[in-house]
Amino acid sequence: MRYKVFVSHSTRDMKLVTSIRDDLKKAGMIVYLAEEHLQPGKNLPQKIIDNIKSSDCMVVLLTYMGTRSQFVNQEIGAARIIKKPIIPMVERKIEKKIGGLLAGLEYILFDKANPKQAISKVASYVSDLKLRLESEIQKREEMFTMITAVAFLVLLGIILYFAFRKK
Numbered sequence: 001m002r003y004k005v006f007v008s009h010s011t012r013d014m015k016l017v018t019s020i021r022d023d024l025k026k027a028g029m030i031v032y033l034a035e036e037h038l039q040p041g042k043n044l045p046q047k048i049i050d051n052i053k054s055s056d057c058m059v060v061l062l063t064y065m066g067t068r069s070q071f072v073n074q075e076i077g078a079a080r081i082i083k084k085p086i087i088p089m090v091e092r093k094i095e096k097k098i099g100g101l102l103a104g105l106e107y108i109l110f111d112k113a114n115p116k117q118a119i120s121k122v123a124s125y126v127s128d129l130k131l132r133l134e135s136e137i138q139k140r141e142e143m144f145t146m147i148t149a150v151a152f153l154v155l156l157g158i159i160l161y162f163a164f165r166k167k
Helices: 011-026 044-054 070-082 092-097 116-164
Strands: 004-008 030-032 057-062 086-091 108-110
Touching (some): 004 044, 004 070, 011 030, 086 116, 108 116
Parallel strands (some): 004 057, 057 086, 086 108
């Protein structure tokens, strides 16, 4: 099953974003970074909204630069409205500045000098979300199969009833 992750970030954090992207891809995810999907002439806000909608979850990289980015804040707001799962990865130095649309959400802390452990946690958590979604889809498919079988048996019963009833 494809599982698409939208990564919200400041363009000034690309080295860290690249590490996140690489770990998520190793875990089998499709990763959306706006910089890697240029479409000259396309309406940028609509493109971002469309990709948040088509993603299964959002990873937010919140660094000092991320807190200053209007795009990051707007992307978080869009994901909240659309009710996408949000996984915040928050730089230790700005932990106390979390508020607004991330208020109340649990997050993964990281040290910018050594982010590897936090990036691994993000990839692991996203993998768990994917597994939960796959399980939910499988349950729905099983329920649909069961309902279809019951409906078929009821219909067959009705047909047999009318075919063999005494006239």
